[in-house]
Structure formats: structure tokens, C-alpha cells
Amino acid sequence: MTEKESFYKLKEEVLSRYQESYPYFVGNWKNFSSQDILNLIDEIFEETKQTVSEKWIYTHLKPENNEKLPRKDMLDILCKYVHKISWDEYRFNQLAPVYVNESFTENSSRSLSSKQGSSSNKKKTIILLVGLAIIISVYFFVFNDKNTETKLEFKNVYTNEKLSNDEVKVFKIEDTTQSNIILSDSKIKVTKPTKIVVTSPLFKSKEIAIEPTNTEAVIDLYPNxxxxxxxxxxxxxxxxxxxxxxxxxxxxxxxxxxxxxxxxxxxxxxxxxxxxxxxxxxxxxxxxxxxxxxxxxxxxxxxxxxxxxxx
Known part of the structure; x- marks a missing residue:
């Protein structure tokens, strides 16, 4: 199975997962409405604590045929939504039956055992590599976090009152994806250069480029x-x-x-x-x-x- 075929299969599973929460939806991606898209964005955030944009869904999920695969980090988000660990794990589970079928064509139980052993070793290698990557990521996160960070506090420019998660939403922008950042005591912490967007039904939206400087800064928002x-x-x-x-x-x-x-x-x-x-x-x-x-x-x-x- 090719990667594109795996992606089509994943799209079907995402749709099936959505129908578990919205059983009254009957159809396919072609008749997936704008309201369905908003519902799906909320569903994905609740399940993964990460967000996808409406534009991304229109570009990659709505089309019947995809010219190219989305980025791997977006595939990981979809896999987590359908209760899979990652895109790598999803692909591995799809290819595993192929490896078993190939081993039977050898017409030898010894060959079958060899193939299964190889698959098992490959899986162990993947697990070790993933574990190593997690350890390295945690290491850099911990030490970089201590070196340089900026705390941003959000306030009403006129009343100087702190704003909560109920009043504003903060998103980190990376390429075409948005990741929601939860406010803690009306603050967020930024540890590397990034761009954030602040949205609210009660305040005017604001886009800010942040450079960590070991300081605290107040972001004033103007009410609508x-x-x-x-x-x-x-x-x-x-x-x-x-x-x-x-x-x-x-x-x-x-x-x-x-x-x-x-x-x-x-x-x-x-x-x-x-x-x-x-x-x-x-x-x-x-x-x-x-x-x-x-x-x-x-x-x-x-x-x-x-x-x-x-x-």
C-alpha cells in the first residue's frame, strides 16, 4: 500500500470517527458542510489539544483526489484523532500484513519465521528510535526553557483587567497550522521565536511576533x-x-x-x-x-x- 493510499484510508477513518460524535451526519467528504468542518476542528482539539484550520481541511480532506500528502505533523494529528499513536505507527500497522503475505510466498516455515523476526526487530528499532527522539526533545525543551523565555500577560487596555481563556483564544502559528495555547493566570510562556494570534468575540484580533528575552510583557487588547x-x-x-x-x-x-x-x-x-x-x-x-x-x-x-x- 502506497503512502497516498494510506492517507485515503486515514481520511475514511477520520470521517467514521466524526460520525461517532455526530451520528446524524450521513455522507462523505464531498458533502461535508462548513458547520461540519467547525465541529471537526473542535473535535480534533478536544482529542489532541492541537488545531487544524478550515483552509487545511478544504485543501487536504475535502478533495476526492490529493496531488500530494500533507506534512507529517498534520498526519500525526489526524492519527491521534482516530486513536493511533502517529503516522509512522499507522503506516507500520498497514504494511505489517503485506510483510506476512510475502513471507508465505517463500513456501517455507523457516522463511516465515525469518520474516516475522525481521518485522519484530524492525518494530523494536522503531520503538527505540522514537524513545530516543522523545528523550532528546525533552532534554532540549528543559534546558532551552531555562535559558530564554518571555511571559506574556493579556489585559483589557482600558480597564487593565486580566483576560481569561473564556474571553480570548491564543494560537501559535507554524507554517499553515495553528496550535492553541492555554492561558494560565492570564499568561502564556514563549521559549523560542514564534508568532501568535489572539482572537476573541469581544476583543479585536491581534497578531504578534515574539522574541524570547527573559522578560515579562503585557499585551493590551482593544475591546470591540x-x-x-x-x-x-x-x-x-x-x-x-x-x-x-x-x-x-x-x-x-x-x-x-x-x-x-x-x-x-x-x-x-x-x-x-x-x-x-x-x-x-x-x-x-x-x-x-x-x-x-x-x-x-x-x-x-x-x-x-x-x-x-x-x-
Whole structure:
């Protein structure tokens, strides 16, 4: 089996693994929707603590025929998602039956034993090499980490308040891949030159090139004013429906699309501007539990798209 054939097989297993979490999806990569892609990105992150981009999925998983293989580190992520150790282990398990079949063509039990012994030795060699690579990686990580590092703290530029994982997401950029970095006490630690992207439905995105300098630095993020207004609006106890309606008219685009995610993967509710405004006019306990997950604005800075979950 060629590497490309192995990749096609892996794509099928990724799809099967996705259907375990979303059994109502019936189809193949060709009819894999944009919502399915977002679901898969979340699934992969939950399973591997690493991320893939929408562009990468469109480039490598959606096509029926692939001109070339993705990078090995991305193949490793997919393998971990389907509960395999790595791409090397996945390929090895696929090629193992071929080695056994070849040994039988020798028509000799002695030849079969020799082939199996060779395969066993090869597997042991791979395990030893992988173990050595892990030891070397840990060594360099530990010692480099002590030599040079920078701690970055994220704050609201106006209030000087620290920001948490619920408010911002930080990604490390390597080539075309993004790896999520978890904030600890509103901070992250960078040990080598890298580029990070900070995203948030409530704050303006920011891309930063980092050079470790054995210092601590504060990254100030500017709030998205309309997003903050809407968030406060949903959490407030204002009962003046006329005031609420006027505020919503100001911050929402006329063609705004609102998606409210239902609990227990029951689906999504769609609202236009009028329907969403009507829902928010009277404050209720359910509205106060709403949480802005994704927000987009038009050139006039009015909110043009909202994805909302529940706390």
C-alpha cells in the first residue's frame, strides 16, 4: 500500500470517527458542510489539544483526489484523532500484513519465521528510535526553557483587567497550522521565536511576533465596542424595552445572521435582526446564560454575524 493510499484510508477513518460524535451526519467528504468542518476542528482539539484550520481541511480532506500528502505533523494529528499513536505507527500497522503475505510466498516455515523476526526487530528499532527522539526533545525543551523565555500577560487596555481563556483564544502559528495555547493566570510562556494570534468575540484580533528575552510583557487588547455593548446588554436587568430596541438598532446590521447553538448537540436556531431583537427586548434567565462564541462585523463596524452558546 502506497503512502497516498494510506492517507485515503486515514481520511475514511477520520470521517467514521466524526460520525461517532455526530451520528446524524450521513455522507462523505464531498458533502461535508462548513458547520461540519467547525465541529471537526473542535473535535480534533478536544482529542489532541492541537488545531487544524478550515483552509487545511478544504485543501487536504475535502478533495476526492490529493496531488500530494500533507506534512507529517498534520498526519500525526489526524492519527491521534482516530486513536493511533502517529503516522509512522499507522503506516507500520498497514504494511505489517503485506510483510506476512510475502513471507508465505517463500513456501517455507523457516522463511516465515525469518520474516516475522525481521518485522519484530524492525518494530523494536522503531520503538527505540522514537524513545530516543522523545528523550532528546525533552532534554532540549528543559534546558532551552531555562535559558530564554518571555511571559506574556493579556489585559483589557482600558480597564487593565486580566483576560481569561473564556474571553480570548491564543494560537501559535507554524507554517499553515495553528496550535492553541492555554492561558494560565492570564499568561502564556514563549521559549523560542514564534508568532501568535489572539482572537476573541469581544476583543479585536491581534497578531504578534515574539522574541524570547527573559522578560515579562503585557499585551493590551482593544475591546470591540459593539460586542461589549451586546454582551452587557444580554447580562443586564434593563427592563425598558424601548431603550433595548434603540440600542440593538444601533449595533446590529440590518442583514445580521444570528445562530444560537442548542445544548446536547440538538442543532442550531437561526434568527434575523427583527427576531433576535424581539428575543432580547425582555430580559429572561435564559438570555443571561447566553455567551458570544463568534462575532463578525461589517465595514461600518455593525455586527453582521453572531454565533451564541449557553453557559
Amino acid at each position: 465596542d459593539y460586542a461589549m455593548m451586546l454582551n452587557a446588554f444580554m447580562k443586564s436587568d434593563i427592563k425598558d424595552w424601548k431603550t433595548r430596541k434603540e440600542q440593538l438598532e444601533k449595533i446590529l446590521s440590518d442583514d445580521v445572521e444570528v445562530l444560537i447553538m442548542l445544548k446536547n448537540n440538538l442543532g442550531v436556531e437561526y434568527f434575523n435582526k427583527e427576531e433576535f431583537s424581539q428575543k432580547l427586548i425582555v430580559p429572561t434567565p435564559s438570555i443571561k446564560k447566553m455567551k458570544i462564541i463568534e462575532l463578525k462585523s461589517n465595514p461600518d463596524q455593525k455586527i453582521s454575524f453572531l454565533r451564541i452558546g449557553n453557559e
